Amino acid sequence: MRRLIIDTDTGSDDAVALIMALKSPEITIEAITTVSGNVPLIQASQNALMAIEVTKRATPPVYAGANQPLKRPLMTARDVHGQDGMGDQGLIHPTGRLAEGDAVDKIIELVERYPDEIEIITIGPVTNIAKAILRASEVMKRVKHIYAMATGGFGPGNITPVAEFNVYVDAEAFEIMLNSGIDITIVGFDICLGDAAFDKEEIEHIRNSGKPEAVFAIECNRSKIDWNLKRYNRYCINWPDPLAMAVALWEDIVVESVPAHCYTCTIEEPAYGQVIVDTSFFGNKTKAFNAQVIRRIDSAKYKARVIDLLTK
Numbered sequence: 001m002r003r004l005i006i007d008t009d010t011g012s013d014d015a016v017a018l019i020m021a022l023k024s025p026e027i028t029i030e031a032i033t034t035v036s037g038n039v040p041l042i043q044a045s046q047n048a049l050m051a052i053e054v055t056k057r058a059t060p061p062v063y064a065g066a067n068q069p070l071k072r073p074l075m076t077a078r079d080v081h082g083q084d085g086m087g088d089q090g091l092i093h094p095t096g097r098l099a100e101g102d103a104v105d106k107i108i109e110l111v112e113r114y115p116d117e118i119e120i121i122t123i124g125p126v127t128n129i130a131k132a133i134l135r136a137s138e139v140m141k142r143v144k145h146i147y148a149m150a151t152g153g154f155g156p157g158n159i160t161p162v163a164e165f166n167v168y169v170d171a172e173a174f175e176i177m178l179n180s181g182i183d184i185t186i187v188g189f190d191i192c193l194g195d196a197a198f199d200k201e202e203i204e205h206i207r208n209s210g211k212p213e214a215v216f217a218i219e220c221n222r223s224k225i226d227w228n229l230k231r232y233n234r235y236c237i238n239w240p241d242p243l244a245m246a247v248a249l250w251e252d253i254v255v256e257s258v259p260a261h262c263y264t265c266t267i268e269e270p271a272y273g274q275v276i277v278d279t280s281f282f283g284n285k286t287k288a289f290n291a292q293v294i295r296r297i298d299s300a301k302y303k304a305r306v307i308d309l310l311t312k
C-alpha cells in the first residue's frame with residue numbers, strides 16, 4: 001500500500017485532487033497538511049476538512065502548517081478561486097476538526113516512521129516541505145518521491161509572464177526543495193490546458209452524476225469557470241492539482257517525461273518565481289538533474305479516469 005502525504009493550500013482545484021485521493025482505494029493518506037496559498041491557512045484547512053466530509057470515505061488527519069511564505073508576504077489567489085477558495089457558493093461548513101500538532105513536525109515524524117515509503121504530493125506553495133528540509137535534511141532524504149504541481153513547465157507563467165502561482169508565492173521554498181536530493185516529478189501548468197481542460201459537456205456529466213462529491217467538485221469551481229471565460233474565452237475547467245494527483249496515481253497517463261536541471265529565480269524581481277527547466281546540458285558535471293518534468297500526457301485517458309473516479 002502506498003503511503004501519501006498531500007500538502008495543499010486548499011482552493012477549488014485542490015479540493016478535487018483531495019477527493020480523487022480520498023476515493024482511491026489503493027493508497028493510504030497518512031496526512032493532509034495545509035499551507036497558506038490560494039487562501040490563508042485557516043481557510044485552506046477548513047476547505048480540506050470539507051473535502052473529506054463531502055467524500056465520506058477515508059478520514060485522514062489534517063494538520064495546519066505554515067501561515068506565511070519563508071521570506072515574503074503571502075499572496076493569495078482569491079480572484080481565481082473565490083474569497084473562500086471554493087467559489088463563494090456557501091459550501092464550506094465542515095464539522096470535522098484539525099488534528100493536533102504542526103504540519104512540519106508531522107511530515108518529519110512520518111518520514112522517520114516510514115523511511116523510503118512516504119510519497120508527498122504538493123499542490124500548493126512548498127513552504128511546509130522547505131521547513132521540514134531545513135529542520136531535518138537527513139530525515140527528509142528518506143522521502144520516497146515528491147510529485148509537485150508547480151512551475152509553468154515548458155510554457156509561460158500564470159501569475160507573471162514567467163512564474164506559476166505555487167512557485168511565485170514562495171520561490172525560496174521551491175528552490176530549497178529542488179536542492180534537497182529528493183526524487184521530484186514536476187507537473188507544470190502548461191499540461192493542464194488545451195485538451196486536458198474539461199469542457200462544458202464533461203463538466204455537466206460530472207455534475208449530473210448526482211454524487212455529492214462530484215457535484216461539490218463542480219460547484220466549488222464556479223469562480224474558476226468564470227475566470228477561464230474571462231481569461232481564455234472558453235467555458236472550461238483546467239485542473240492543475242487534479243492533474244498532479246492523476247500523475248501520482250496513474251503513471252500510465254504520462255506520455256513523455258524528461259529529466260532536467262531546474263533552477264528557481266529568487267533574485268531578479270521581474271523573474272521572481274520563474275523556474276528554468278534545463279534539459280540541455282551534456283555531461284556538465286557541475287549541474288545534476290534534480291527533477292523529472294512531465295512534457296506530455298494522454299489527455300483523453302486522464303479525463304476519463306478523473307470522470308470515472310469522481311462519479312462512481
Ligand code: BDR
Pocket residue numbers: 011012013014038077080123124149158164165166189240241
Ligand atoms: C496552482 O495555483 C493554484 O491556484 C492552484 O490551486 C494550483 O495549485 C496553479 O498555478
Ligand code: CA
Pocket residue numbers: 008009010011013014038123124241
Ligand atoms: Ca493548489
